[in-house]
Amino acid sequence: MTLPITDISILDDGRLRADLEALLEDAVNSGASLGYHAPLAPHWKQAFWDGVAGLLSVSAHRLLIACGPDGDLLGSVQLALCTKPNGAHRAEVQKLLVFTRHRRNGVARRLMAAVEDTARGLGRSLLVLDTLKGDSGEPFYEATGWQRAGMIPGYTVEADGALHDTVLFYKTL
Template structure:
């Protein structure tokens, strides 16, 4: 498994891999901002936006590929553009394909994001995740500090509202 930075989403194979990864994650119940089933228009629009963010340098996109070159995981760093925030970034969309979960890949992607953040001079990371999901123990186990919960943060497809858990990690 190799983790690399994707600097452009112009390669159709890379884009197809990212589409498949997001679709697998959303349709498998991951809390990443979409309701299942994830349709092609929403998937395309999301990655088009990410492509622009990557191109502008506002977002760092890291991806894990297996020995066959298939994308099986990804994570993003949204770099704070504000004058008072050049030291911080937000970890977003940590995705691991369902066939590759429970093997430490999520932790490796998180560590790679932290390493890349350090290399960019970022000393504070933040993230949030849906309360009660498997990502909560992952972040705690990786040394992230829970700040608290925001009740009713997400609205699910059935209309129910759920809390998000907010974390930070000084680097």
């Protein structure tokens, strides 16, 4: 799928901000484990994107978005660059989000390919990420060449109070 990906360095577009807030809400409310419980309250989605905007301003963070031919937001992914001297070769992939209505159309694969290309372009040779054990992300990351590094038990507390494990992945570029 040919899908243009845009690297956003400043989060100051009102329409994009509203679309990103809707994307986070869609993901959380459809069951994604992103640090929040459904239903996502408006103040949490605003606070989340305020935090991302702050990270973008210090150049240690990248936000990539995929938009359809009509300009509508389809999904996003983030890249957190390690700024420590001994970690200048690595980065963490965070918050791969695709609107539920656009899933299973190659958007996530395209975003992951773009975030890997971005990391390479920034001199990064090692990427890491984590995902909820049993989540749809687990087989997706394996299918796209990521290696399972291990599991952390009881990493998240879900809305019902139950503890859930997270799976760690890495990819050498």
